Amino acid sequence: MNTLAYGLLSLLSHSHLSGYDLMLKLQPFWPAKHSQIYPLLSNLEKEEQVTFELVAQTDKPDKKVYTITEKGIDSLREWLSVPASDPVLRDELMIKAYCLSFVDPAISRKLFVSRLEYYHIKLQRYEEKITHILKKSGVNEGEIPSYQSPYLGAYILLNKALMSCKTNIEWCTWVLKVIPADNE
Amino acid sequence: MNTLAYGLLSLLSHSHLSGYDLMLKLQPFWPAKHSQIYPLLSNLEKEEQVTFELVAQTDKPDKKVYTITEKGIDSLREWLSVPASDPVLRDELMIKAYCLSFVDPAISRKLFVSRLEYYHIKLQRYEEKITHILKKSGVNEGEIPSYQSPYLGAYILLNKALMSCKTNIEWCTWVLKVIPADNE
DNA sequence: CGCTCCATGTAACTGGTTACATGATTCC
DNA sequence: GGAATCATGTAACCAGTTACATGGAGCG
Numbered sequence: 520m521n522t523l524a525y526g527l528l529s530l531l532s533h534s535h536l537s538g539y540d541l542m543l544k545l546q547p548f549w550p551a552k553h554s555q556i557y558p559l560l561s562n563l564e565k566e567e568q569v570t571f572e573l574v575a576q577t578d579k580p581d582k583k584v585y586t587i588t589e590k591g592i593d594s595l596r597e598w599l600s601v602p603a604s605d606p607v608l609r610d611e612l613m614i615k616a617y618c619l620s621f622v623d624p625a626i627s628r629k630l631f632v633s634r635l636e637y638y639h640i641k642l643q644r645y646e647e648k649i650t651h652i653l654k655k656s657g658v659n660e661g662e663i664p665s666y667q668s669p670y671l672g673a674y675i676l677l678n679k680a681l682m683s684c685k686t687n688i689e690w691c692t693w694v695l696k697v698i699p700a701d702n703e
Numbered sequence: 704m705n706t707l708a709y710g711l712l713s714l715l716s717h718s719h720l721s722g723y724d725l726m727l728k729l730q731p732f733w734p735a736k737h738s739q740i741y742p743l744l745s746n747l748e749k750e751e752q753v754t755f756e757l758v759a760q761t762d763k764p765d766k767k768v769y770t771i772t773e774k775g776i777d778s779l780r781e782w783l784s785v786p787a788s789d790p791v792l793r794d795e796l797m798i799k800a801y802c803l804s805f806v807d808p809a810i811s812r813k814l815f816v817s818r819l820e821y822y823h824i825k826l827q828r829y830e831e832k833i834t835h836i837l838k839k840s841g842v843n844e845g846e847i848p849s850y851q852s853p854y855l856g857a858y859i860l861l862n863k864a865l866m867s868c869k870t871n872i873e874w875c876t877w878v879l880k881v882i883p884a885d886n887e
Numbered sequence: 888c889g890c891t892c893c894a895t896g897t898a899a900c901t902g903g904t905t906a907c908a909t910g911a912t913t914c915c
Numbered sequence: 916g917g918a919a920t921c922a923t924g925t926a927a928c929c930a931g932t933t934a935c936a937t938g939g940a941g942c943g
Contacts (some may be wrong), residue, residue, distance in 0.1 A: 521930075522795055529802040539894055548797045555931060557896060578940060580894040592805065599799055599806045602817050606794035611706055612787035613732045613863065617856035618713040621776065622783045624850060633786050666808060666883050672801035675881065679797065679874050686870040690863050697859070699850050705902075723922055739903060741924060762912060764922040 520594065523551055524559055528595050531569060531587040533669055538583060548676060560585060568594060616694070624699045631698070635691045642684045649677045704778065707735055708743055712779050715753060715771040717853055722767060732860060744769060752778060800878070808883045815882070819875045826868045833861045 526549045527541055536544065538560050542553050560583075563569045568591035571583040587595075612634055619627045656670035664671040710733045711725055720728065722744050726737050744767075747753045752775035755767040771779075796818055803811045840854035848855040 522793070522798065523930080525795075526798045529798050532802050532805065537894075538896095548801070549793055550791055550931090552932060553895075554897075554933080557894095561896095576893090579892085580937095580939070582894060595802055596805050599802065599814070600810055603794070603796035603799055603814055605821065606792065606796065607734055608790065608792045609706070609733055610787070610790035611709075612790065613860055614706065614710045614713050615783055615787055616859045616863075617732070618716050618779055618783065619856055619859070620851055620853070621716065621780050626784055630783070630787055637789065663881055666881075667804055669804070671881070672803055675800045675803070675878055676797055678877070679800075682870050682874055683867065686866050690866055693862070694859055697847055697850075697855070707902080721922075722924095734903090736904060737923075738905085738925075745924095760921090763920085764909095764911070766922060 520598075523549060523555065524563060525595065525598050526551075527556065527559065527563065528568060528587055528591050529672075531585055532592060532595060533672070535584050535586050537574075537585065541585070547680065563591070566590075619698070627698050628695060628700075631691045631694050635688060635695075638684050638688045638691065642681070642688065645677055645681045645684060649674070649681060652677065704782075707733060707739065708747060709779065709782050710735075711740065711743060711747065712752060712771055712775050713856075715769055716776060716779060717856070719768050719770050721758075721769065725769070731864060747775070750774075803882070811882050812879060812884075815875045815878050819872060819879075822868050822872045822875065826865070826872065829861055829865045829868060833858070833865065836861065 523545075526545050530536060530541055530544055538553065538557050541560075542551065542556050545551055545556075560569065560571075564571060564585075567588055569585045569587055571585045573581060574584050575581045612630060615630055652670050652673050653664075656664040656668055656674070658664055664674055707729075710729050714720060714725055714728055722737065722741050725744075726735065726740050729735055729740075744753065744755075748755060748769075751772055753769045753771055755769045757765060758768050759765045796814060799814055836854050836857050837848075840848045840852055840858070842848055848858055
């Protein structure tokens with residue numbers, strides 16, 4: 520049982536999903552390709568942490584829709600009780616930022632301008648998602664889903680994504696102010 | 704040539720370091736173990752991107768101090784010209800946050816309290832480092848190292864680390880407000 | 888006609904971690 | 916006496932990516 524396996528279980532603890540759905544939903548929080556997910560799911564099935572049902576579709580390929588078992592929920596609970604290991608961030612831009620001065624400012628600027636675009640797209644998506652789940656959870660304006668609500672987890676995560684995104688935009692914008700413009 | 708190799712080159716572009724030093728310095732920005740770094744360094748040496756000098760020490764083991772070559776600087780420059788790939792963050796706490804409601808609030812709180820401690824320690828370290836490099840760079844108060852300054856890269860990175868750290872502290876603190884206290 | 892989306896799977900490879908191995912010094 | 920730091924290296928393993936494989940539906 521690795522972290523990815525628990526990631527799959529935690530998504531399945533909220534809804535029934537296919538391997539393909541799991542891959543898409545997990546992307547923002549624990550990136551993984553389908554080639555890693557499918558074998559893991561069949562392991563989880565062997566261990567009786569999940570079950571699946573073959574769902575035939577007409578205009579799309581058939582799919583396996585997975586459901587978490589009581590045993591699966593139990594191992595999630597156990598996993599939640601041990602402290603989370605340290606977060607790991609790997610960002611090429613940070614290494615590139617360290618040796619900016621080896622190339623001319625125009626090239627440096629490009630790096631940060633395109634990263635800014637990346638974050639702006641993310642920001643928009645996160646904002647859409649957060650209003651969407653707040654609507655679904657049915658809370659009043661300014662309120663937060665309760666501890667028992669199945670939407671609390673998603674709301675907490677999206678809030679983190681939003682906050683980090685904004686901070687990164689701030690950082691990139693600041694860096695662009697520090698890099699001299701081309702016409703200077 | 705993978706990202707880690709460029710990470711080593713970028714550190715060596717600023718100073719002469721041993722494999723051990725490189726490992727320690729790289730940790731905050733691209734975590735890697737010595738077992739990954741030593742073989743990479745000997746590859747870089749074969750490709751003539753770096754050279755090394757055996758330095759004998761009396762009270763510590765001897766070491767290999769590496770120096771970047773012109774060829775190494777050139778490949779760094781080339782690498783800087785291609786856009787940085789997307790950043791990857793993997794954080795178990797995010798997955799755990801998603802299924803908080805399966806355990807009782809006391810257990811949830813523990814997760815975020817210990818993560819807060821983690822970030823507070825990081826914050827302190829980053830603050831020390833940033834004042835240290837600003838002092839070394841010799842800029843006046845409120846000023847920023849120039850584009851040509853060898854300290855600009857480190858300053859930009861530390862600023863990002865600081866900003867992210869503060870945002871994460873803010874997030875954890877907010878989450879702890881959302882999780883009901885034990886005596887409620 | 889090629890591209891993307893949906894959907895599943897395996898094989899080969901690269902990246903990263905853990906463990907094995909050695910050995911002196913310093914600190915508790 | 917045991918642990919931590921410095922310093923280098925290899926071997927075995929696990930995690931993650933890329934590529935191979937198949938195939939229908941819908942879009943431009």
